Amino acid sequence: MRVRLLGCNGSITGNSRTTCYRVDNGLLIETTFINANAAGATRSSHMTANLLTQRLRLLQRLVELFIVHMETGHENGALREILSAIPEFKPALLQRGQVFEF
Numbered sequence: 191m192r193v194r195l196l197g198c199n200g201s202i203t204g205n206s207r208t209t210c211y212r213v214d215n216g217l218l219i220e221t222t223f224i225n226a227n228a229a230g231a232t233r234s235s236h237m238t239a240n241l242l243t244q245r246l247r248l249l250q251r252l253v254e255l256f257i258v259h260m261e262t263g264h265e266n267g268a269l270r271e272i273l274s275a276i277p278e279f280k281p282a283l284l285q286r287g288q289v290f291e292f
Contacts, residue, residue, distance in 0.1 A: 215253060216256060218256045218258060219242065219258070220236060220237060221260065222238075222259050223261055224239070224264050224268045225239055227264075228240065236259075238268075240271075242276070252278060253279065254279075255276075255279040256283075257281050257282065257283050
């Protein structure tokens with residue numbers, strides 16, 4: 191996979207403090223909190239699965255989706271929520287130490 195990091199802060203996430211990068215035909219995006227902690231996500235300007243779903247629907251097209259920066263101890267729950275909400279995007283969780291060559 192060829193990776194091209196182009197900042198998209200705010201344009202996809204609706205928040206200038208949430209990190210998002212375009213990766214060829216996809217997005218590398220923070221989805222930090224589980225839906226139950228929406229208040230924490232709002233306070234810290236991060237995403238939940240529900241917020242991510244709302245923003246991705248605005249794209250009106252499918253993109254490859256890579257999820258990063260998840261709350262420690264809640265990675266599985268957050269990923270389950272994401273997979274349940276937007277299975278058509280086939281979101282993948284990046285693993286610690288995973289390397290992209292470009």
